[in-house]
Amino acid sequence: MKFTVNRDSLAEKLQTVLSVVSTRTTLPILGNVLLKGDGERVELAATDLDLSVTCGVPAKVGKAGATTVPARTFAEMVRELPEEDVSVSVTNNRMEIRSGRGVYRISGMPADEFPKLPALPTAGEVMLPGDQLRMMVHKTAYAVSVDDTRPALNGVLWQGNGKGMHMVATDGHRLARVTSPENRLSGHQSSLIIPPKALSLVIKILGENDADLGITFGEKNILFRVGDTVVTTRLIEGPYPNYEQVIPSGNDKRMIIDGATLMAGVRRVAVLSNSLTRQVKFSLSKDRLELSTTNQDIGGEATETLACRYDGSELEIGYNANYIIDILKNMESGDVVFELATSVSAGLVRPAEEAKTSEYLCLIMPLRLAE
């Protein structure tokens, strides 16, 4: 294989594929990037067997062919090359790179040893605006579970039904659900569970780009296409727990408070909270929210009172401050509504004014306060 390519475009695309190259892997070839030169383009691909990415760089290909080379070393080298034009030639999986007055050689492994990437027919491709996917992922992915004893919760649930299209994530302690009225999954899939790593990679590739992205659904895989960059990921096997069943409907104590004020207050008080539990107590009384915490380890104590709208009966409830902050960070600016029942039951948090194009709901479970 022989080709000439622009250094900056090659470096940029290598950066994209590096996101799926794991640093520690039992299969050495997974540390490599696959390069395929053909026609006017060199295709780059990397995979960790679950998640794969392929993208192309315009190139003058003198002789078609394919090889694999260690991805990180290759990327680092390309970044440092002196000239814009980079000539690459490969003989017997030994790559020679020429740029300016330098000649650099690196050994690779045969392309046919590289795992076969899942191919999906592009016929049933669904288009989705990039900003919509970005919004839905941002509002949910933070709640994905890291507990691998409940594997279904390790992904974001993407679900379509008569009410619209939902993305849901939960780790059992908090849950986030965002709904768009238009169900683009209709006719393709009713629900699938996507690893968050794949979604954040797609969002990263999208960048500020609001163009549509193409999505193709496979039985065990899903494929995202942004321009000519393709991300494929294995789906997580379900079933996803019946989350709708745990969303309470009869929470009658409503507190309305400015989201930014509450977040700032929780952040301040949480500095002195126990470093493991992050417990902050919410004490609610008529139009008043008191935040407090104690920490034996450092002899810390904090209390702060905030104004809110509340006319329910007095209530004391403990929360992990990090969970509250995560939720508030992803709310639109303005007032938020807490719908509560008791100190040991699920509370709902939502924006006081729903955005026009989506509906957002968070559920948070309390920390039981010591008696």
Place this chain on the structure above:
Amino acid sequence: MPRIMHIDMDAYFASLEQMKNPMLQNRPVVVGSSPDQRGVVSTASYEARAFGIRSGMSSAQAGKLCPDAVFIGVDGDHITSTTSALKTIFEFYSPRVEIVSVDEAFVDVTGCTHLWGGEDVLAGHLKRTVKDQLDLTCSVGIAPSKIMAKLASSVFKPDGLTILTPEDIPAMVYPLPVDKLWGVGPVVTKAFNAVGIETIGQLATRNISDLRKRFGKWGEMLGKLARGEGGSEILPPDEQPDEKSVGHERTFSSDVGSLDDLKATLNFLADLVGRRLRRHEFAGRTITLKYRFSNFETHTRRTTLEFPTDDTLRIYSVACALLSHSYKPGRKLRLLGISVSHLSHPTQPHDQLDMFVRGPLAKPAGKIDHLVDTIRDRFGERSIASAYSRMQAR
């Protein structure tokens, strides 16, 4: 230069039984399960070893080799009290004592030997004291590192004494097969053999960077240890690091393949682990399940929780989840174990509620455990247990 003494009690469990019951003196004694049960030999007295009986052998086989042998179960209380008496004796010679297991210990005698007039005099005094006070014999090795001292103590057994200087190592240690080195098991031996390392000497003379390249840090460390370099640090008990993990395991007397029996055993093990964590006021985040198939193939599966726990039921439910994700019922297991690591001392109870958890796990954490602990503190460890754990496989 460091001088480390390794003390290995000779046929410890069997000698203890013979000491307790003079009728057993000079008779073949086997400590372990009885020959009609499926279990293994813990220790055999030297009289029993003459028949070819060895530790780890199945009791049934031992019974065949020596039908006249006396089989005795392990007397845990007696062993614990004798081991603590041994520790007191060792501490007379140096404050730096590391108890490795119930029947072996390292003592750092660097700079102490001149008080006795020589290493052989010190070791001889120690051996006599053990014999006089406890009527037990031990084999002692003194060398520049722990690993060499352990090798030295195994040269002459029983009642032996071997002193290795750095100059002795090439002649005495290098010809030994590489698996004699502490930490080199069958898997590592095979890997070493594959690259032409058969003896400790061949390992010691290999280029260190070559070992690192082929076997990583572990290979580099073994290479240095084979030369007698490093591995001599012994800290007095109060300087020894905190416990890194708390675990229990169980070897079944007959192999088990039913998920129900295995889960009941996990329930039993989780109870032991939880109780020990709480006793030491620890909570841990990483829960590791270990299981071993009949053919000794061993697997471990672990998960790290978001928050540390000392809750028996939580440990049990995580261990069950790990088991059901990785093990297909039917294939029989001979061993099951749970350990909890990544330990900390929590100062605030942590009871994050979970929307999907119903039943007993949704009850206030720690309440049942606290009650059970209180009852056990007062009436003994066996006074109360979950009914399910009583159904454990044995």
